[in-house]
Amino acid sequence: LYKIMEKLNLIEKFEGQDFHTWQLQMQLHLIEKDLWDVVKSNSTPPTGGNELAKWNAKDQRALGTIGLGLSKAYLHHVDFTKSTKEIWESLNKLFGSEAEMAKTTLKQHLYGLKMEENSKMADHISKFRSLLNQLAGIKEHVKDDDAKAILLNSMPKSYSNI
Structure with a gap:
């Protein structure tokens, strides 16, 4: 956990400004941690078995990483019952280029x-x-x-x- 927090400290928490830069840094961090495949737009989870369990564990790690990258003021914008992919898309709609x-x-x-x-x-x-x-x-x-x-x-x- 300490190593994760140490790496996350390199990424400034999203506080409502410069979403594009935060999003790029978070994407690179998720890629480095081999978690990006559960977030990207064309990703679909496996249908069952051991592969689905691995996918879900990866999804939870990616979700935690994104959640820790948000300031307290912006955590309420995230529905943590959804998949990381859905949360990423939701944040993009709220703060991204079309927002x-x-x-x-x-x-x-x-x-x-x-x-x-x-x-x-x-x-x-x-x-x-x-x-x-x-x-x-x-x-x-x-x-x-x-x-x-x-x-x-x-x-x-x-x-x-x-």
């Missing part, structure tokens, strides 16, 4: 972004670009002119002469 909630949340973060007076410009630009990249990752592109206006609006008063 309106993800678009709205990212836009809210982008438009509400404010740089503190004593913050580093590089850190602020990094957050700003990350939000733009996340939006682009879900096919929600921000026009350059709009991005410039949002960035300028996010600056503190000390930058008002820009």
Whole structure:
């Protein structure tokens, strides 16, 4: 269990932002643990016997791995009575590229972004670009002119002469 937790610590828990990156990291982790075959979209469990028991055990390990990769605030989005494949698809519908909630949340973060007076410009630009990249990752592109206006609006008063 310690080794599993140690590996999971390399993957940041999903906390409602940057689902695409979290999903990719989790997929790679499941592949490394030889658990991805119970999650991928074209997977079907065996019909019975010892192979089905092995599949179910693998499914439970994958389910636990995904569950441990979610922050407490997002555990309620998961119905742990379902298969890992169903849970993966459900998370993708809620937060993935088609999710309106993800678009709205990212836009809210982008438009509400404010740089503190004593913050580093590089850190602020990094957050700003990350939000733009996340939006682009879900096919929600921000026009350059709009991005410039949002960035300028996010600056503190000390930058008002820009």
